[in-house]
Amino acid sequence: MSVSIKELTLSFGDVEVLKRLDLEIERGEFLVLLGSSGCGKSTLLNCIAGLLDITDGQIFINGRNVTWEQPKDRGIGMVFQSYALYPQMTVEGNLSFGLKNARVPKDEIARRIARAAEILHMGPLLKRKPAQLSGGQRQRVAIGRALVRDVDVFLFDEPLSNLDAKLRAELRVEIKRLHQQLENTTMIYVTHDQIEAMTLADRIAIMRAGSIQQLAEPHTIYNRPVNKYVAGFIGSPSINLIDGTIEMNGVPSFVAGRTRIGIERYAFSGNGPKPGGATFGIRPEHIFLGRAAAEEPFTAEVDVEVIEPMGADTLVWSKLDGHELRFRVDGQVPIRTGERVPIGFDPARASIFDAETEMRL
Amino acid sequence: MADVAALNTAGVAADAVSKDLAGPRGARPRRAISRRNVFLYGTLFVISVYYLLPLYVMIVTSLKGMPEIRLGNVFSPPMEITFEPWVKAWAEACTGLNCDGLSRGFWNSVQITVPSVILSIAIASLNGYALANWRFKGADVFFTILIFGAFIPYQVMLYPMVIILREIGLYGSLSGLVLVHTIFGMPILTLLFRNYFTSLPEELFKAARVDGAGFWGIYFKIMLPMSLPIFVVALIIQITGIWNDFLFGVVYTRPESYPMTVQLNNIVNSVQGVKEYNVNMAATLLTGLVPLIVYFASGKLFVRGIAAGAVKG
Amino acid sequence: MPQQRRPNQLFRNLHAKVAAIPMILTATIVFVGGTLWTVLYSFTSSGLLPRLNFVGLAQYERLWSTRRWLVSVENLAIFGVGKMVFALVIGFVLAALLDQKIRFENTFRTILLYPFALSFIVTGLVWQWILNPDFGVQSVVRGLGWESFSFDPLYNPDIVIYGILIAALWQTTGLVMCLMLAGLRGIDEDIWKAARVDGIPMWKTYLFIVIPMMRPVLITALVIIATAIVKVYDLVVAQTSGGPGIASEVPAKYVYDMMFSSQNLGQGFAASTMMLLSVLIVVIPWAYLEFGGRKRHG
Ligand SMILES: Nc1ncnc2c1ncn2[C@@H]1O[C@H](COP(=O)(O)OP(=O)(O)O)[C@@H](O)[C@H]1O
Ligand SMILES: [Mg+2]
Numbered sequence: 001m002s003v004s005i006k007e008l009t010l011s012f013g014d015v016e017v018l019k020r021l022d023l024e025i026e027r028g029e030f031l032v033l034l035g036s037s038g039c040g041k042s043t044l045l046n047c048i049a050g051l052l053d054i055t056d057g058q059i060f061i062n063g064r065n066v067t068w069e070q071p072k073d074r075g076i077g078m079v080f081q082s083y084a085l086y087p088q089m090t091v092e093g094n095l096s097f098g099l100k101n102a103r104v105p106k107d108e109i110a111r112r113i114a115r116a117a118e119i120l121h122m123g124p125l126l127k128r129k130p131a132q133l134s135g136g137q138r139q140r141v142a143i144g145r146a147l148v149r150d151v152d153v154f155l156f157d158e159p160l161s162n163l164d165a166k167l168r169a170e171l172r173v174e175i176k177r178l179h180q181q182l183e184n185t186t187m188i189y190v191t192h193d194q195i196e197a198m199t200l201a202d203r204i205a206i207m208r209a210g211s212i213q214q215l216a217e218p219h220t221i222y223n224r225p226v227n228k229y230v231a232g233f234i235g236s237p238s239i240n241l242i243d244g245t246i247e248m249n250g251v252p253s254f255v256a257g258r259t260r261i262g263i264e265r266y267a268f269s270g271n272g273p274k275p276g277g278a279t280f281g282i283r284p285e286h287i288f289l290g291r292a293a294a295e296e297p298f299t300a301e302v303d304v305e306v307i308e309p310m311g312a313d314t315l316v317w318s319k320l321d322g323h324e325l326r327f328r329v330d331g332q333v334p335i336r337t338g339e340r341v342p343i344g345f346d347p348a349r350a351s352i353f354d355a356e357t358e359m360r361l
Numbered sequence: 362m363a364d365v366a367a368l369n370t371a372g373v374a375a376d377a378v379s380k381d382l383a384g385p386r387g388a389r390p391r392r393a394i395s396r397r398n399v400f401l402y403g404t405l406f407v408i409s410v411y412y413l414l415p416l417y418v419m420i421v422t423s424l425k426g427m428p429e430i431r432l433g434n435v436f437s438p439p440m441e442i443t444f445e446p447w448v449k450a451w452a453e454a455c456t457g458l459n460c461d462g463l464s465r466g467f468w469n470s471v472q473i474t475v476p477s478v479i480l481s482i483a484i485a486s487l488n489g490y491a492l493a494n495w496r497f498k499g500a501d502v503f504f505t506i507l508i509f510g511a512f513i514p515y516q517v518m519l520y521p522m523v524i525i526l527r528e529i530g531l532y533g534s535l536s537g538l539v540l541v542h543t544i545f546g547m548p549i550l551t552l553l554f555r556n557y558f559t560s561l562p563e564e565l566f567k568a569a570r571v572d573g574a575g576f577w578g579i580y581f582k583i584m585l586p587m588s589l590p591i592f593v594v595a596l597i598i599q600i601t602g603i604w605n606d607f608l609f610g611v612v613y614t615r616p617e618s619y620p621m622t623v624q625l626n627n628i629v630n631s632v633q634g635v636k637e638y639n640v641n642m643a644a645t646l647l648t649g650l651v652p653l654i655v656y657f658a659s660g661k662l663f664v665r666g667i668a669a670g671a672v673k674g
Numbered sequence: 675m676p677q678q679r680r681p682n683q684l685f686r687n688l689h690a691k692v693a694a695i696p697m698i699l700t701a702t703i704v705f706v707g708g709t710l711w712t713v714l715y716s717f718t719s720s721g722l723l724p725r726l727n728f729v730g731l732a733q734y735e736r737l738w739s740t741r742r743w744l745v746s747v748e749n750l751a752i753f754g755v756g757k758m759v760f761a762l763v764i765g766f767v768l769a770a771l772l773d774q775k776i777r778f779e780n781t782f783r784t785i786l787l788y789p790f791a792l793s794f795i796v797t798g799l800v801w802q803w804i805l806n807p808d809f810g811v812q813s814v815v816r817g818l819g820w821e822s823f824s825f826d827p828l829y830n831p832d833i834v835i836y837g838i839l840i841a842a843l844w845q846t847t848g849l850v851m852c853l854m855l856a857g858l859r860g861i862d863e864d865i866w867k868a869a870r871v872d873g874i875p876m877w878k879t880y881l882f883i884v885i886p887m888m889r890p891v892l893i894t895a896l897v898i899i900a901t902a903i904v905k906v907y908d909l910v911v912a913q914t915s916g917g918p919g920i921a922s923e924v925p926a927k928y929v930y931d932m933m934f935s936s937q938n939l940g941q942g943f944a945a946s947t948m949m950l951l952s953v954l955i956v957v958i959p960w961a962y963l964e965f966g967g968r969k970r971h972g
Contacts, residue, residue: 046567049571051567051571071570071573072570072571072572082562082564082565084567084568086568086582088586088587097574097582098572102573401774402776404771405776409782412788412789414804415800415801418800422803434810434813434814435803435806435809436814484697491690491691495687495690497686503702506705507705509961510704512957514905514926514949516925516946516949517712517946517950518705518708518709519946520715520933521704521711521712522708525704525708544704575689576687601791605792605793605794605795605796607794607908611934612934622793622796622908625795626799630912642800645799645800649792652792653788653792656788657788660780
């Protein structure tokens with residue numbers, strides 16, 4: 001284990017921001033903490049870094065209990081959303097500040113800076129001040145500052161949020177490349193952007209209100225969300241959720257009003273289907289239109305209400321027996337508001353949640 | 362115009378268009394001398410004259426000889442300029458005790474102001490830094506008391522301070538007065554620095570901690586270099602505030618180490634001798650010179666400082 | 675797993691605590707300690723030296739039956755109301771004038787604000803000279819031909835406090851103007867545009883829209899002026915020394931004279947406690963409004 005967090009609790013006064021949180025991160029893993037704003041991601045990262053004193057629990061890094069240690073002694077490097085470069089120091093000064101504090105010999109400092117500059121392509125920037133750099137360059141320097149510390153654990157707190165879309169995509173790839181380049185380096189990456197999470201992560205931890213909802217590979221999170229919240233949080237446009245009941249006369253089926261969906265091929269977890277209230281979730285991109293629809297196990301006709309063309313594809317808002325249903329079709333398909341069109345999907349790709357507990361069935 | 366149009370029916374349409382074109386077009390004409398402007402600048406001019414009058418009176422009076430003053434009025438410009446009053450005010454004017462002019466007070470004020478300014482700013486900036494970035498248990502309680510302290514009339518703490526200074530053996534000395542200025546300047550300066558340090562991005566502080574810098578390292582290497590403007594503001598507040606102080610000077614020093622303001626008052630309001638108004642005004646102007654220079658040199662920063670410093674009243 | 679030693683709570687943030695020692699000492703010993711000490715000793719019969727022989731409210735009874743104190747309080751009331759009203763009104767009008775996108779704004783502001791850089795001693799002395807009946811304003815007006823003109827506030831016990839008020843306003847209004855100007859500048863430009871589109875006259879926009887929006891600045895200015903009023907001392911000392919007679923005495927001067935020249939500490943303590951009381955009446959409601967209502971975050 002590279003980083004392991006046991007029963008971590010953190011309170012600000014009476015407010016419990018992190019609640020008995022457990023997290024095990026493998027050596028060399030890229031773990032993304034994903035959650036909406038204010039759910040405690042930064043707080044968790046700051047606890048790992050030692051920037052916040054925890055209320056209860058333990059933190060281990062590389063097998064060492066660092067719960068009471070200073071940030072500098074934990075063997076971590078950190079990259080912040082606002083870059084947090086020291087404005088009065090040159091890039092070189094920024095990179096060497098931590099090493100000087102640690103009394104690293106001069107030639108060693110020079111060697112590490114040269115290496116970081118090479119990896120991050122910022123050799124020509126070394127003599128500049130942060131104010132003379134662009135946003136992307138600043139974030140590169142900030143990453144470099146973590147890099148020169150020669151540590152095994154990198155902590156990223158929304159490092160790309162301040163950049164425009166194009167730069168964000170570029171640096172995303174660069175971070176991924178960096179992770180591949182540095183073997184055995186663990187990266188913990190906080191973001192609220194699910195694209196970043198899906199593209200970068202080995203595993204994603206979905207956080208909500210100070211606890212982890214699901215910790216799994218991106219594929220699993222997307223296809224088999226553990227509860228209704230995760231299902232709704234991941235995916236854009238978000239998953240269609242239809243409230244109804246499961247009925248068990250002969251074959252199990254999901255019933256909502258006049259709509260009946262056969263779910264005999266759905267892979268139920270645990271003891272299999274039980275009758276009762278449930279929510280049926282199907283992703284917009286798993287619903288097909290027209291001829292392709294006919295081959296799907298479930299077919300129906302829907303009324304098109306609004307269409308949102310986005311170029312490559314078109315998002316269609318429709319009504320299925322009064323239930324709202326969004327789906328995605330190819331941008332070239334002609335479709336008009338007010339039409340009645342045939343659709344179809346495979347219930348095996350759906351996610352069904354208990355109406356009460358909201359957990360996956 | 363209608364007649365002209367009637368001559369040629371084909372011209373009607375064209376005429377309608379040209380009528381539109383003839384209307385207001387382009388930038389609206391503006392006159393520099395509008396009624397509004399005359400009123401506005403006139404008012405501001407009159408007000409400015411009123412505000413400048415005392416400065417003018419000080420200057421002209423200090424440049425006149427006594428006979429001329431007795432003949433004319435305070436506003437008339439000097440017919441014969443003399444610098445005699447300035448020399449006298451600086452070197453010979455008498456207080457009740459001695460006759461070596463304001464120079465003694467000036468040097469006393471310098472000796473009081475310089476260390477007071479340095480000490481008070483050093484301590485208050487550390488307080489503000491500790492309060493903004495290293496909040497420890499109870500820090501807010503002390504800070505709240507401190508801020509309330511800014512509003513307590515000094516008169517309430519005047520005598521207890523005498524006792525404290527006497528206990529530590531500094532009563533009547535310049536060091537004692539320096540301590541008093543440091544203490545009573547603390548609320549407003551601490552507030553100033555705390556607010557400034559709080560406004561700096563917190564992530565910068567966190568980054569420095571990850572980089573292994575401690576309390577002093579972050580203060581000297583990160584915070585200080587970023588805070589020059591606020592230090593200048595503090596400098597302005599303190600130099601003018603301490604130079605202009607009268608109450609603490611009278612209470613906590615002995616006559617031989619009175620600051621300039623106290624000495625000035627003793628010279629002008631001393632009951633003995635003939636009143637030499639020109640010398641008095643030269644002395645007054647001399648005393649006001651230091652804060653005035655600070656004011657005119659600092660420009661916008663002074664304005665920024667007063668909102669905070671004003672609480673000193 | 676070797677158990678580490680938990681850092682002692684007392685030594686956490688040790689450097690910060692050490693650095694804050696001057697603040698802690700100032701807050702506790704001088705501000706709280708000193709205030710309580712003075713209040714406590716105001717109930718004693720201390721004369722030349724502070725002594726703990728309690729006499730109940732005797733000092734206060736004596737205080738409120740001393741003519742000089744009553745005159746001081748009355749002066750402070752007149753001075754206070756006058757300064758508050760005129761400083762706010764003049765300060766606001768000046769700020770509104772400067773806010774008209776005028777040219778030379780910096781010059782005008784520099785001129786209006788420079789008196790604030792000067793000490794009360796300098797202010798008092800120069801106005802003492804300008805208001806001098808033999809050479810100043812009175813003699814100038816008489817020189818213009820109005821022989822019976824009379825304006826000698828510093829020599830007329832009935833109006834001497836207004837003479838001091840004039841000097842105080844000259845010194846302070848620039849500051850109030852600056853605060854107000856900052857307040858005006860803080861108001862959203864779109865408010866003005868909206869008012870113009872709606873055809874609301876300028877004075878109405880100021881009165882009914884802008885001034886209510888400036889509440890925080892107005893309150894700040896009010897508190898600043900109020901605390902300065904209570905502390906007024908140097909100005910009186912320089913301009914009139916409390917005269918003619920005792921006509922321009924103020925409480926702060928009473929306190930100083932009792933403590934340091936009349937060797938009547940008890941009176942000084944009682945009078946300063948009364949000053950404290952009057953400040954608390956202003957500050958506590960303000961502090962409650964500012965900080966009490968909503969909890970602060972961050
Ligand atoms: N210093 C603090 N004092 C009190 N509450 C805080 C503090 N810092 C963060 N919080 C609260 O803790 C919660 C989690 O914050 P944070 O970890 O910053 O969220 P995010 O997931 O957006 O990074 C938020 O509700 C926030 O209001
Ligand atoms: Mg965050």
